[in-house]
Amino acid sequence: MEPYSPIFGHLPLMRALRQNWPSDAHTTYVNIKIAREWKKYFPKATECPPVIYIDLWPIMSQPFAMIIDPAFAAQLTQETPQPRHFMFKWAQIPLTGGLDLLSIDPANHKLWRSRLSPGFSPRNLATHVPAIIEEVEIFADAIKAKAGKGADWGEMFTLYDKLIALTFDVIMRVATGLRSFEQSNNTPGPMLLALRTLISYAKFNSLPNRLERLTPKYKRNIDHNAKIMEDILRPQIASRLAASDTTRDQKTIIDMAIREVKNSGQTPSSDFIDVVVSNIKTFLFAGHDTTAQTLGWVYWELQQHPEVLAKMRAEHDEILGPDPKRAKPILSQNHHKLNELRYTVAVIKETLRLRTPAGTIRETARDFQLIAPGGIVYPTQNAVTQTIPAVIHISPAHWPRPAEFLPERFLANPTNDDDDPLHHPVRNRNAYRPFELGSTRCIGEELAMMEMKLALVFTLRELDVDCNYALWDRVVGRAVGPGEGLVDGQRAYRAGQGIGYIKDNLPARVRWRSTELAR
Numbered sequence: 446m447e448p449y450s451p452i453f454g455h456l457p458l459m460r461a462l463r464q465n466w467p468s469d470a471h472t473t474y475v476n477i478k479i480a481r482e483w484k485k486y487f488p489k490a491t492e493c494p495p496v497i498y499i500d501l502w503p504i505m506s507q508p509f510a511m512i513i514d515p516a517f518a519a520q521l522t523q524e525t526p527q528p529r530h531f532m533f534k535w536a537q538i539p540l541t542g543g544l545d546l547l548s549i550d551p552a553n554h555k556l557w558r559s560r561l562s563p564g565f566s567p568r569n570l571a572t573h574v575p576a577i578i579e580e581v582e583i584f585a586d587a588i589k590a591k592a593g594k595g596a597d598w599g600e601m602f603t604l605y606d607k608l609i610a611l612t613f614d615v616i617m618r619v620a621t622g623l624r625s626f627e628q629s630n631n632t633p634g635p636m637l638l639a640l641r642t643l644i645s646y647a648k649f650n651s652l653p654n655r656l657e658r659l660t661p662k663y664k665r666n667i668d669h670n671a672k673i674m675e676d677i678l679r680p681q682i683a684s685r686l687a688a689s690d691t692t693r694d695q696k697t698i699i700d701m702a703i704r705e706v707k708n709s710g711q712t713p714s715s716d717f718i719d720v721v722v723s724n725i726k727t728f729l730f731a732g733h734d735t736t737a738q739t740l741g742w743v744y745w746e747l748q749q750h751p752e753v754l755a756k757m758r759a760e761h762d763e764i765l766g767p768d769p770k771r772a773k774p775i776l777s778q779n780h781h782k783l784n785e786l787r788y789t790v791a792v793i794k795e796t797l798r799l800r801t802p803a804g805t806i807r808e809t810a811r812d813f814q815l816i817a818p819g820g821i822v823y824p825t826q827n828a829v830t831q832t833i834p835a836v837i838h839i840s841p842a843h844w845p846r847p848a849e850f851l852p853e854r855f856l857a858n859p860t861n862d863d864d865d866p867l868h869h870p871v872r873n874r875n876a877y878r879p880f881e882l883g884s885t886r887c888i889g890e891e892l893a894m895m896e897m898k899l900a901l902v903f904t905l906r907e908l909d910v911d912c913n914y915a916l917w918d919r920v921v922g923r924a925v926g927p928g929e930g931l932v933d934g935q936r937a938y939r940a941g942q943g944i945g946y947i948k949d950n951l952p953a954r955v956r957w958r959s960t961e962l963a964r
């Protein structure tokens with residue numbers, strides 16, 4: 446990729462690519478920009494290359510090989526699946542100690558995935574619907590409490606923080622059976638605070654980060670916060686072990702893992718508890734901000750596309766009846782109704798297409814090669830090989846009208862007309878991968894989808910939501926000139942590193958819908 450500096454590699458280019466954006470804009474926008482304007486960066490190429498190499502030495506000791514073509518991504522994750530990159534595992538160590546699904550070696554991964562997956566199965570999750578509804582209701586009530594009097598807008602608040610509290614409470618409850626009450630407390634509780642501190646140390650192994658791990662402060666902080674989490678998790682696992690033969694209906698992820706081990710004729714040992722603790726920490730980590738961010742983007746997109754919002758509300762009326770207050774009893778008795786919310790699912794999928802929070806990072810074996818149909822080989826040895834679904838999802842070769850927000854592309858075509866450009870006939874199933882594909886694909890997809898559907902059902906028909914950056918500027922006393930603070934022309938953008946967050950934690954206000962006032 447050009448321009449390339451013989452001394453600083455692509456560092457000057459990376460800086461130039463970010464020039465017109467706020468400094469906290471996420472790297473995902475750099476990747477998207479390179480793919481959109483590929484002719485500029487690959488002047489000799491006749492088409493956008495499927496793999497883009499980025500050299501950030503001396504910040505990163507290895508170059509990145511970024512896969513932006515679905516067939517190549519499939520080679521990496523499904524056809525000859527490669528293990529996660531060492532750097533990723535290194536990043537996980539402060540958080541989990543390295544025994545979790547994201548970190549363990551492929552052989553142990555297979556065993557533990559088979560033990561942990563049953564807890565995330567649609568059948569098991571269906572038993573958690575009433576508990577998830579209870580948490581979602583707390584979320585809905587909290588934002589309803591922010592509505593103004595009558596038809597007035599209420600005070601501004603940060604919607605993303607409410608979503609984080611919701612998703613954390615849900616994953617904690619489903620995984621462990623414990624309630625963390627993040628939504629009811631005004632300040633983050635010990636578990637979330639400890640998790641957040643540990644996540645802040647989950648960094649790539651650059652030289653400064655390696656040195657940080659040698660400091661007494663690092664060790665003190667890790668030990669202290671790991672202890673806070675483990676003092677809550679270990680007794681809970683012990684009590685689930687003691688109760689495992691008597692627990693009948695609703696089974697937590699822990700219960701299901703215990704059952705799997707017992708069914709294989711083994712007795713859960715102290716090693717079992719260590720691995721479960723490590724994995725629960727990963728579930729709490731991987732399960733909260735991914736889902737919260739996606740849901741935040743759904744609210745944002747619905748505001749940008751009122752016609753989509755109207756259709757979604759109409760679907761909720763049709764499937765759950767016209768009175769929003771009846772949604773709880775109806776869904777508590779008929780969980781399957783959630784599966785009928787096809788348009789709502791299509792909206793979430795379309796949001797995930799355009800606002801993809803993650804991909805995968807692999808370390809390829811010596812004999813592994815990415816090969817194009819004509820036989821051209823793209824080397825990946827000694828590189829950090831990443832899939833970039835955020836770019837694959839907007840490829841004009843695989844998506845008609847890729848920049849437009851069109852949930853219909855995810856709905857089965859009623860006329861069965863294969864010529865309809867929006868019809869999504871799984872033409873290339875590798876081109877849609879927000880949860881990644883292959884044996885290490887996201888274990889929490891079903892839970893995330895269930896949670897997001899419920900949050901939308903319990904809020905959208907009663908409230909109007911206005912995500913409003915101009916008002917927020919006034920609240921926080923910030924002067925932002927015209928054209929400033931924008932990424933892709935929008936004030937709401939993905940900020941930070943890793944999964945990141947929505948800028949300013951998505952400032953919003955709500956009001957009762959006029960139909961609600963009439964009730």
Ligand code: HEM
Nearest residue numbers: 546728731732735736803804805880881885886887889893
């Ligand atoms: C919208 C929400 C979510 C998105 C977009 C998402 C996306 C992803 C992606 C891209 C991966 C990487 C797969 C790979 O490296 O091959 C992953 C893995 C994972 N996710 Fe999620 N995730 C979401 C929600 C959740 C939830 C709710 C949980 C709850 C437990 C979760 C737990 C995990 C775990 C444990 C893995 C590692 C799986 C394995 O190695 O077997 N995720 N996720």
